[in-house]
Amino acid sequence: MNIERIGLIGYGEVGKIFSAGLRGQPGVVATAAWDLKLANPATQAAERAHAQAAGVAAQPSMQALCDASDLVISAVTASNTLAVAQEAAQTIRPGALFLDLNSASPGTKQQCAALIEAAGAHYVEAGVMTSVPPYGIRVPMLLGGAKAAELALLLTGWGMDARAVSERLGVASAIKMCRSVMIKGLEALVIESYTMARAYGVEDQVLPTLQETFPSIDWSAQGAYFFSRVVQHGQRRAEEMREAANTVREAGFEPLMAAAIAARQQWVADQARAGVFAEVGKGARWQDYADCLLAARPKP
Template sequence: MSSAAIAVLGLGEAGSRISADLVAAGATVRGFDPLVSPPPGVFAASSDADACRNAGLVISVNSAHDAVDALTQSLGAVTPETIWADFNTSAPALKQELARVAGDTVQVVDVAVMAPVPPTGLRTPLTVSGPAAEAAAGLLRQFGAQVQVIDGPVGQAATRKLLRSVYYKGLAAAVVEALEAARAAGLEEWLAGNIRDELEKSTAATLDRLVSGSETHAVRRREEMAASAELLDSLGVPPRIATASRDWLADLAARRGRT
């Protein structure tokens, strides 16, 4: 399979960088994107199906919205030996729908991209799940990819990525909202330094303190976040994260029988 062509469907920021890195690593790559020309060294295809002909591996990185259509339009151009690697960020249900649509026509694997692609391209950490995960990982590793195989069906890699996203993207949202409010209050530099200090002091025990502290002090922290939301309102900053935190703490207190 290593000598077979690789198809890349979607040549946006991620797809262009991945396809260029594959070419640099010695792969024969055919790419298709209706809006973007392929980078140097990538052969331009006229459609998704055209890109997939004679491909041993298909990397679908167009969008979650287009993922099923791209697969459906390409079923006549692939074989049961072809691996269809869906790199799109989507819910596990969509990954499972791809596997259902594919049936025995092509081997679908669920790939989760675990960090932004532009800095490291093909070497961005990947996790992959599905019956053909080991085969997909082996092929990608030949070209320098860092791949972790997750035991289980298609959708397991997406589940892990999205669970992590709740934490990491939620943290980012909280930080950005807090800094916006601090800027409005003339305290951005102070708060930025405070956040940096807290992040630097974080240890493995920080997780336990976050969980246990929320459970023990849910009522007090609910009131604290209610006051925080009022402050942001007064500063003209929509308190989306502060309000969500207040409501979550209220639910937590109710579940613990506290008021």
């Protein structure tokens, strides 16, 4: 497998990390990115400056990115997964690889694969198994598809933690989505439980009982981390959980929990958008986030 030019669709947190981290890997001569923010007058100057400083070529369109890439990596929000594959399929080069990092249901990934492979390219799904920033390009990933094993071999040669789990599309995404129900569910539960404990003034009684039941977890530190990540990325998480709900439906069940988790994640995202957490700084305690939510409650 010969990959010389890599293109990232999506130049957000993950796109920035991957495009910079893959630059200069053995055999890679160029990395490029395309994002709607690169064409938006309100954001393009800052985004293009970031790309230039990182040594990443900012492409003027998705077509330009696909034309110039042997490996196209889709790193967008869950709700845009299928739309990106639809657009990329129109211009991706036959024989190119399309690696889909997005958190989407098995059914969505299978639809994407049909589009990409009808264009003569090769589709590989990825289940990214934890938050990217602490790991960078070494974040654990599960790959699926006919080219999954071959691509995993290449990526591990670049120091990445990629493992092929199945030639059948949907398996890697199913693993990811099942895990997401648990992890994003814990985030939603902690935010709701801790905020209510703060409202009733009983956090000093509640958290020690959690510590006693699950002594390996620092519940105060974990709470602060969960709050901070959801405040920063609640919109993305809500979209992922709506895909998790689709995964549950595709299995023939009603997504009671997944839908509720999506709603709580969306609620936090809406609060953040409204400026509720504007005064919360880096390294804040969970109590600081909870107090902001309590202060923003509708008055009786």
